[in-house]
Amino acid sequence: MSVDHYENFPVASILMPRRLRKPVAAIYHFARAADDIADEGDLPDAERLRRLDEFRAELKRIETDESPHTPLFRRLAAEVQAHALPMPPFYDLLDAFSQDVVKKRYADFAELQDYCRRSANPVGNLLLHLYEEATPVALAYSDAICSALQLINFWQDVARDYAIGRIYLPQEDLAKFGVEEAQIAQGVDDEAWRALMEFEVDRARTLMLQGAPLGSMLRGRIGLEMRMIIAGGLRILDKLQAADYDMFRHRPVLRPFDWVIMLAKSAPLRF
Template identity: 65%
Template sequence: MPVDHYENFPVASLLLPARLREPVEAIYAFARGADDVADEGDATTEIRLAGLQAFRDGLDRIARQEPPAAGALAPMFARLGKAVADHRLPLLPLYDLLDAFGQDVVKIRYTDFAELLDYCRRSANPVGRLLLHLYEATDEVSLRDSDRICSALQLINFWQDVAIDWRKPRIYLPADDMARFGVTEADIAAARCDERWRALLAFQVGRAREMMLQGAPLAHRLPGRIGWELRLIVQGGLRILEGIEAAGYDVFRRRPELGRADWLRIGWRALLSRPRSSGSTHVQGQG
């Protein structure tokens, strides 16, 4: 479960029931394809936004129960349309994803954490909500905890990718937090990992960890293999945060990634983890 791109989320894992692998793959293909339009290559802003509009048009056709328009995207939308129809999936989360990807094209700075969380609400949370619809677990508490896990995964991705995002050139660190800790854009440009930077990133790592642990009880409420899938995702995200800390918060020179030894530790922790009440900030098995 590398915390990177849309691999933040379970993608047709062997732990998933076979009947759910196809719709999960269809959702992933849509999200990954649209994200690549917004973020990959050297296309102009106009071309990226036009590409995302083609994805919106495809969703509109699904909403009208029309076949996909002819073209390169037709197979992907045919697959997605079948998943939507077969599992009665809501389309709003898919539109939210496109809204977030469009925002990424034109917005490269965030004023405060609330603004960043609003982005996460549309860029990450929709995937978790769609998966809960597939699992038929759409009660209010499950949706809330899923949002916490998905937003935490998005934040973890931001903190491990500060240097990568700077080259785009984006900064997801909230501007008010940067000012409070005395970190400037010039510091990021210079890859300056001093006490100010370490304090800022330690604060953000703590935020992401708390959010992840608050959502973690969902992994124990979901049944069978689905729950195990989510436990591994939670532990993988927490392990990335430990990697950031182990690197002394110097994500400029050492981007934390999960290796074989990490996977063994993640599996062990998932096995030992115990359910806690929602809102708890402690999960057993963190040794």
């Protein structure tokens, strides 16, 4: 369910119809390049924001039927035109990456949900447009799945995010369960930490299950791919729970046997 830096993206999956692999790759490379600007290396924040503004300028050229300046955006422009892809999701992704540069803490879950709306949900929106399945109901299910995947990524990567100065756990939740930031820095998984993470994992699982009907709405290999993505996210949550929420020393990853389990759980559901 994850690929390199930009997770939650089913890139070049064997389940992806061949006709969609090129546009999916173009969207992925845009998202990964922008994500790398926000996260990688030791650039000052001002330079990161400037480079993301250059990406916005390239998107504007696509919108106004001008030729983009870079090969990355010329490839993206071709797919946007070929598949009539909406432009707002691309801008939303850039807004989220820019936010990562300047915002390191989240006061409450509402703030975090707003971030997920721009950092994760646009991916599902674009994929549904590629699938020609972008109905209001499908988009609502997709938003729930994508936000859940983003939360799952945060929960498995608490230590990694802290290492680059970010905490996505809502501050109000830390206070509610009596967890200090120093505890994250030291990797202390005591009773308070386990109670906090049980709460966050349950919230992510509930959100994922809210969106799960999408996997049965979509047809053929696309539907199977979606059910595998859902099963993968739930499997990571199961692994977090099995590790007693000690992701500091037992960061969950999907191994070959997990894919067997996920496939077995990916039969179409009836709702």
